[in-house]
Amino acid sequence: MCGITGILRLGGDLAVDERIVTAMRDTLTHRGPDDQGTWCDLDAGVALAHRRLSIVDLSPSGRNPMSEEDGRYWIVYNGEIYNHAALRAGLEARGHVYRSNTDTETILHLYEEEGPRCVERLQGMFALAIWDRRERTLFLARDRLGIKPLYLARAGGGLLFGSEIKALLAHPALGRELDEDAFRDYLTFVATPAPRTMFRGIEKLAPAERVLVRADGRMDRERWWHPAAGGAALRDELATLSDDAAAERLLALVRAAVGKRMMADVPFGVFLSGGIDSSTNVALMSELMDEPVRTFSVGFGGHALDELEHARRTAHHFGTDHHEVDLAAGDLEAFLPEMVVHQDEPIADWVCVPLYYVSKLAKSTGTTVVQVGEGADELLHGYKHYHAAARLHRRLWGPMQRMPAPLRGAVAASAIRAAAISGRGRNTAHFLEQAAAGHVAFWGGAIAFAGSLKREVLAGAPPDRSYDVVQRLWDEASDGLGDAGLLQRMTYLELRQRLAELLLMRVDKMTMATSVEARVPFLDHELVEFAYALPDRMKVRDGVGKWLLRHAVRDLLPPETIARPKMGFSAPVADWFRGDLGRRAQSEIRASSLRDRGLLDYGRIDRLWDEHRTGRSDWSFQLWNIYNVSLWHDEWIGRP
Numbered sequence: 001m002c003g004i005t006g007i008l009r010l011g012g013d014l015a016v017d018e019r020i021v022t023a024m025r026d027t028l029t030h031r032g033p034d035d036q037g038t039w040c041d042l043d044a045g046v047a048l049a050h051r052r053l054s055i056v057d058l059s060p061s062g063r064n065p066m067s068e069e070d071g072r073y074w075i076v077y078n079g080e081i082y083n084h085a086a087l088r089a090g091l092e093a094r095g096h097v098y099r100s101n102t103d104t105e106t107i108l109h110l111y112e113e114e115g116p117r118c119v120e121r122l123q124g125m126f127a128l129a130i131w132d133r134r135e136r137t138l139f140l141a142r143d144r145l146g147i148k149p150l151y152l153a154r155a156g157g158g159l160l161f162g163s164e165i166k167a168l169l170a171h172p173a174l175g176r177e178l179d180e181d182a183f184r185d186y187l188t189f190v191a192t193p194a195p196r197t198m199f200r201g202i203e204k205l206a207p208a209e210r211v212l213v214r215a216d217g218r219m220d221r222e223r224w225w226h227p228a229a230g231g232a233a234l235r236d237e238l239a240t241l242s243d244d245a246a247a248e249r250l251l252a253l254v255r256a257a258v259g260k261r262m263m264a265d266v267p268f269g270v271f272l273s274g275g276i277d278s279s280t281n282v283a284l285m286s287e288l289m290d291e292p293v294r295t296f297s298v299g300f301g302g303h304a305l306d307e308l309e310h311a312r313r314t315a316h317h318f319g320t321d322h323h324e325v326d327l328a329a330g331d332l333e334a335f336l337p338e339m340v341v342h343q344d345e346p347i348a349d350w351v352c353v354p355l356y357y358v359s360k361l362a363k364s365t366g367t368t369v370v371q372v373g374e375g376a377d378e379l380l381h382g383y384k385h386y387h388a389a390a391r392l393h394r395r396l397w398g399p400m401q402r403m404p405a406p407l408r409g410a411v412a413a414s415a416i417r418a419a420a421i422s423g424r425g426r427n428t429a430h431f432l433e434q435a436a437a438g439h440v441a442f443w444g445g446a447i448a449f450a451g452s453l454k455r456e457v458l459a460g461a462p463p464d465r466s467y468d469v470v471q472r473l474w475d476e477a478s479d480g481l482g483d484a485g486l487l488q489r490m491t492y493l494e495l496r497q498r499l500a501e502l503l504l505m506r507v508d509k510m511t512m513a514t515s516v517e518a519r520v521p522f523l524d525h526e527l528v529e530f531a532y533a534l535p536d537r538m539k540v541r542d543g544v545g546k547w548l549l550r551h552a553v554r555d556l557l558p559p560e561t562i563a564r565p566k567m568g569f570s571a572p573v574a575d576w577f578r579g580d581l582g583r584r585a586q587s588e589i590r591a592s593s594l595r596d597r598g599l600l601d602y603g604r605i606d607r608l609w610d611e612h613r614t615g616r617s618d619w620s621f622q623l624w625n626i627y628n629v630s631l632w633h634d635e636w637i638g639r640p
Contacts (some may be wrong), residue, residue, distance in 0.1 A: 002031055002032040002050060002051055002052050002053055002064065002077070002078045002079075002163075003025070003028025003029075003030075003031030003032050003050070003051040003078060003162070003163040003164065003167070003512075004028075004048075004049070004050055004051075004064070004076040004077065004078050004127065004128070004129060004150075004161075004162065004163050005021065005024045005025055005027075005028065005048075005049050005050075005076075005160075005161065005162035005163065005167040005168070006021065006046070006047055006048040006049060006076060006129055006131075006138075006160070006161050006162070007020065007021055007024075007045075007046065007047045007158065007159075007160055007171065008045065008046050008131075008138050008158055008159045008160075008161075008213065009045030009046070009157065009158040010045075010157060010158045010159060010213075010215075010216075010217040011157055011216075011217060012156055012157005012158055013156060013157055014045070014155060014156035014157050014158030014173055015156070015171070015172065015173060016040070016042060016045050016046065016047050016158070017040070017042065017047070018038055018040050018047065020047075020170075020171055020172070021038055021040065021047035021048070021049045022038055022049060023170045024049060024160075024162065024167045024168070024170040024171060025038060025049035025050065025051055025167070026051070027164065027166045027167045027169075027170050028051045028162070028163060028164060028166075028167055029051055030342075030512060030513055030514070030515055031051050031053060031078070031163060031164070031512045031515070032050070032051025032052040032053045032515075033051070033053065033515050034052050034053055034054040034058075035051075035052035035054060035060070035062075035063055036049075036050065036051050036052065037049065037050050037052075037063045037064055037065055038050075038065070039065035039067075039074055041131075041133065044133065044136060045158070046131055046138070048064075048065040048074060048075075048076045048129065048131060049065070049076065050063075050064035050065055050076045050077075052064060053368070053515055053517060054265075054266070055080070055264050055265060055266050055368060055369060055517060056080070056101070056102060056103060056263065056264065056265055057100050057101040057102045057265065058265050058266070059100070061099055061100035061101075061102070062100050062101075062102040062104065064076050064077060064104060066100075066102075066104050066105065066108065067108070068096075068105070068108045068109060068112060069096075069097045069099075071133070072112075072132065072133050072134055073108055073111055073112060073130055073131065073132055073133070074130070074131045074133070075104060075107060075108050075111075075128060075129065075130045075131075076128070076129050077104050077107060077126065077127075077128040077129075078126065078127045078128065078148050078163050079103075079124055079125045079126030079127060079128070079143065079147075079148050080103065080124045080125060080126070080261075080263065080517070080519065081103035081106060081107065081122050081123065081124040081126065082123050082124045082260035082261065082263055083121075083122070083123040083124070083260075084102075084103035084106040084107075087106050087110060087121060087122075088105075088106050091106065091109045091110065091113075094113075096109040096112070103124075107122065107126075107128065107130075108130070110122075111130050111139070115139075116139055116141070116210055116212055116224075117224075119141045119143075119210060119224060120224060120225070122143075123260070123524070123525065123526075124143065124260075125143045125145075125147035125148050125519070125520070126141070126142075126143045126148055127141070127142050127143070127148040127149060127150035127163060127205075128140070128141055129161060135215070136214075136215040137212055137213060137214055137215065138159070138212075138213040139210070139211070139212050139213075140152065140161060140205065140210065140211040140213070141205070141209070141210040141211070141224075142205040142206070142207060142208065142209055142210075143207070143208070144207060144208045144225045144525045144528075145207050145208075145375070145495065145499070145500060145504070145520075145523045145525070145528065146194075146206065146207030146208070146496075146499075146500030146501070146504055147504050147508070147520055147523060148163070148508065149163060149164070149204060149205075149505060149508060150162075150163065150204065150205045151163075151164065151165050151167075151168060151197065151202055151203065151204050151205075152168075152202075152203055152204075152205070152211075153168050153174055153199075153201050153202040153203065154201065155171065155173040155174045155201070156173035158173075159213060160173075160174060164344050164509075165197060165199060165202055165344040165345060166341075166344055168202060169199075174201070174202075175201075176199060176636060176637055177199065177200040177201070177637070178198065178199070178200065178597070178633065178637050179192075179196055179197065179198055179199060179200040179201075180597075180599065181196065181465070182196040182197060182198050182200075183198060183599065183629070184458070184461065184464060184465075184466060185466050185469065186198060186346060186348070186625075186629060187448060187449040187454060187457070187458075187466075187625060187629075188443070188447060188448060188449055188450050188454065188464075188466040189443075189444060189446070189447065189448075189466070189469070189497060189498070189501070189502070190347070190348040190349060190446045190447075190448050190498075190502055190625060191345075191346075191347050191348070191349075191498075191501040191502040191505060192345060192501065193469045193497055193501060194206035194207075194209075194500070194501060197345050198345040198346065198629075198632070199345065199636075204501075206223065206496070206500075207495070207496060207500045208223050208224050208225040208226070209221060209222070209223055209224070210222060210224050225525070226476075226479050227491070227492060227495060227528050227529060227532040228477075228478075228479065228484070228488075228529070228532055228533070229525075229529050230529045230530070230532075230533050232482055234529065234530070234533040235533040235535075238530070238533050238534055238535065238538075239535050243538070243548075243551060244551075246534070246538055246548055247548055247551045247552035248552070249530065250527075250530065250531075250548055250549065250552045251552040251553065251556075253524070253526060253527040253530055254280065254284065254521065254522070254527060254549075254552070255284050255287075256524070256526075257521035257522070257524035257526075257527050258280075258281060258284040258285055258288075258371065258521045259284070259288055260521075260524070261371055261519040261520075261521050262285065262288060262289075264368070264369045266368040266369060267294065267365075267366055267367045267368060267369070268294070268367060268368070268369035268370065268371070269293060269294030269295060269296060269321075269362060269365075269367045269369075269370050269371075270282050270285060270293060270294070270295050270296070270320075270370060270371045270372075271295075271296055271297070271358060271362075271370055271371070271372050271373070271518075272295040272296065272297050272311045272314060272315065272320075272322075273297065273307045273310065273311055273373070274297070274307050274308075274309070274310025274311035274312070274313060274314045274561070274564075275307070275310070275373070275561075275564065275566070276376075276546065276549065276550065276553065276557065276561060276562060276564070277373030277376040277377070277382075277522065277549075278311075278314075278372075278373045279314045279557050279561050280373075280549070280553050280556065280557065281371045281372075281373060281521060282295060282314060282315075282318050282320060283318060283553070283556045283557060284556075285371070286318045286319075286320075291321075292318075292319055292320050292321040293318065293320045293321065294320065294321045294323070294362075294365065294367055295311070295314075295315050295320040295321065295322045295323065296322075296323050296324075296325075296358050296361050296362045296365075296367075296370065297311035297312075297315075297322070297323070297324050297325075297358065298324070298325050298326075298327060298354040298357060298358040298361075299324060299325075299326045299327070300326070300327055300328070300354075300571060300572050301326055301327075301328055303572045303575070305571065305572050308324060308326075310561075310564065311324075313558070313560075313561075314557075314561060317558055323361055323362075323365060324361075325357050325358055325360075325361045327353070327354060327357055327571070329576040329579070329580070329581045331353070331357065332350070332353045332571070332573070332576065332581065333581060333584070335353055335356060335357075336631060337631075337635075338356075338513070339352055339353065339356065340628075340631045340632050340635045340636075341635065342356075342509050342510065342512075342513040343509055343628075343632070344509070344636075345632065346628045346629045346631075346632040347502060347505055347506050347509065347628070348448065348624055348625040348628040348629070349446070349502055349503075349506050350571045350573045350624055351506055351571065352506045352509070352510050353571055354571055355506060355507065355510040355511070356510040356513060356514065359510055359511045359513070359514040359516045359518075360514045362514075362516055363514045363515060363516050367516070368515070368516060368517060369516070369517045369518075369519060370511070370516060370517070370518050370519070371518075371519050371520075371521055372507060372518050372519070372520055373522060374499070374503050374504060374507060374520050374522065374523065375499065375520055375522035375523040375528070376522040376546060376549060377545070377546065377566065378445075378491060378494040378495060378498075378499050379491060379495075379522065379527075379528060379531035379532065380531055380534075380539050380545065380546040380547075380548060380549055381487060381490075381491075381539045381540050381545045381546065382545040382546040382566050383445055383545065383566060384545070384565075384566065385427070385445060386445065386487075386490060386540075386545065387540060387543060387545060388427070389427075389431070389441070389442045389490070390442075390486055390487065390490070390540075392428065392431050392441065393431075393441055393442065393486060394486070396431065396432070396435060397435050397441060400432065400435040400436060401435070401438065405436075408435070408436035409436050411432055411436065412429070412432040412433040412435070412436040415428060415429040415432045415433070416429045416432075416433060416451070416452045420452075424617075426453070429451070429452075430443075430447075430450055430451045433451045433452065434451070434467075439467055439470075439471070440467075440470050440471060440474045442489075442490055442493070443467075443470050443493075444470075444493055444494060444497055444498045445494055445498050446498050446502060446621075448621055448622045448625040449622060449625070450466070453622075454466075456601065456604050457600055457601055457604050457605060457608075457626075458599065458600065458601065459598055459599060459600055459601045460598070461599065469497065470493065473492060473493045473496050473497060474489055474492075474493060476492065476496070477489040477491075477492035477493070485536060486536075487536050487539060487540070488532060491531075491532060492532075495528075504520070507520075534548065545566065546566075550562050550563075573620050573624060574612075574618050574620035577612060577613075577620050577623060577624075578612065578613050578615075582609065582612070582613065582623075585623065585627045586606070586609050588627070588630060588631065589602075589605065589626055589627055589630045590602060590606075592630035592631070592633060592634055592638070593633055593634050593637070593638025593639075594629065594630050594633040594634070594637075594638070595630075596638075600626070605623075605626060608622060608623060609623065
């Protein structure tokens with residue numbers, strides 16, 4: 001895993017030199033402490049740079065930027081391609097000459113043959129840039145699920161790109177300004193939807209997006225993969241399978257995905273919560289290893305959200321080499337300044353904190369690669385709130401549409417008032433408000449401010465356009481499939497927004513902050529296509545989510561692990577916000593430079609604090625959202 005960055009002049013006066021691109025590169029040292037490189041063609045106005053975390057082929061022959069044998073193509077690349085050895089055999093048979101054992105070189109040779117379509121052959125996670133010296137084109141691409149990030153910005157008559165925003169900001173041509181539209185989206189989705197970022201003028205590639213930048217500055221952008229890639233044929237085939245046959249297929253795909261991600265020339269392990277996803281990772285890795293699996297877990301001093309006992313049982317069952325770290329509120333406070341720097345743009349999920357500390361624990365043992373469980377709940381509907389949202393939609397959305405518009409509005413208004421008085425029922429009130437407007441009612445699994453609550457905290461803002469993100473993704477869900485069912489549309493929305501821009505970015509930013517690479521077996525694209533095409537009855541049955549996975553691992557895991565309800569990786573911030581941490585957070589929110597912009601109603605935010613402290617409502621998720629963006633604004637925008 002690595003950090004990449006670069007500069008391309010496009011007919012303007014954008015500064016392109018080795019000193020600047022080296023400064024950009026070295027903002028990414030944490031992503032690649034083992035090696036570095038730069039390559040510049042000043043006549044062409046292009047510079048590429050790379051920081052390397054050595055994982056496959058640890059020798060200097062793996063250094064980036066890298067070219068193929070005749071020097072036409074130059075690449076900088078961040079990721080792992082798990083089928084590179086199989087691809088290499090075919091490329092060598094067709095006459096391509098290798099100088100290393102890296103997957104980087106395979107991408108280069110594949111690009112020689114297939115151009116931008118080469119990414120369709122790659123299995124893995126990646127963000128990459130390839131410069132064609134002859135055609136003077138720059139190719140940029142992000143992997144199917146968005147596991148690895150890639151940012152770009154036009155500035156000074158040219159283009160900047162990089163693995164993190166801080167690399168782009170190191171170029172003197174790029175300023176720092178808040179994108180207020182992105183800010184309003186962030187309040188809702190807890191992370192900014194692609195292509196925007198919180199910095200005006202800086203964009204991010206969406207998952208499965210590729211861009212070809214031509215010499216005249218034109219940018220050809222397209223989405224190159226859809227989770228429904230298997231089409232109606234795969235959906236119809238899976239609908240005919242018995243439960244046992246489907247479970248066998250699923251387990252084979254998961255086993256293969258875990259095995260592929262054990263490709264490394266350095267020590268690797270697993271982040272273990274003791275839930276079904278991480279325990280499955282441990283079980284399958286144990287099958288493939290002659291030594292104990294290294295496992296890493298985080299706890300919170302015996303709090304109700306502490307999963308250490310569950311993790312210990314799994315570790316004991318499989319005889320792992322187990323390691324733990326225990327956190328308190330003071331650990332969160334100590335990490336906040338560093339967290340804001342590593343996030344680049346706010347990612348309002350407090351799981352960033354335990355993720356950082358457990359990654360640091362792994363690195364302290366000499367472990368460089370870890371497998372994580374992200375993706376299984378989104379693909380197989382493991383969260384209870386998914387089931388609740390689906391039930392609401394099936395029971396209420398249709399009847400709401402058949403009501404006269406005034407009656408729909410009255411029903412929604414009544415639900416909003418009841419939720420405001422009681423402090424409960426906010427999700428149902430939001431659903432009814434959206435259904436009354438004829439909107440998609442499920443916006444995602446992590447929505448902080450929406451509807452009436454968002455209108456209350458925003459101070460004199462223009463009309464909220466965040467719903468446009470939901471509608472666009474809801475409509476995209478049927479691409480390539482003809483029609484998508486409710487659970488498929490919910491899954492697509494989650495894959496493209498919450499999973500890619502929140503969950504995977506918290507994993508990427510926090511693990512890379514400690515120079516650890518995280519791999520995500522449940523997001524192997526063949527597994528994703530299979531799960532996306534499964535009939536609903538194999539995802540949720542009798543109110544139990546991830547039903548097929550539970551059935552598939554019934555001979556692999558202890559029964560109590562399989563039967564354990566979904567808990568979710570979290571931290572006890574709701575409780576900590578009722579003590580000293582909450583007082584500090586409220587004070588820093590009110591003193592933040594963000595307040596000078598007049599975007600938020602701070603009186604309403606103070607009332608949220610009051611309601612949270614008294615226990616009338618749990619506003620911790622919303623307050624963390626405001627706290628995170630306030631700290632970010634002070635660090636990245638407000639500071640001279």
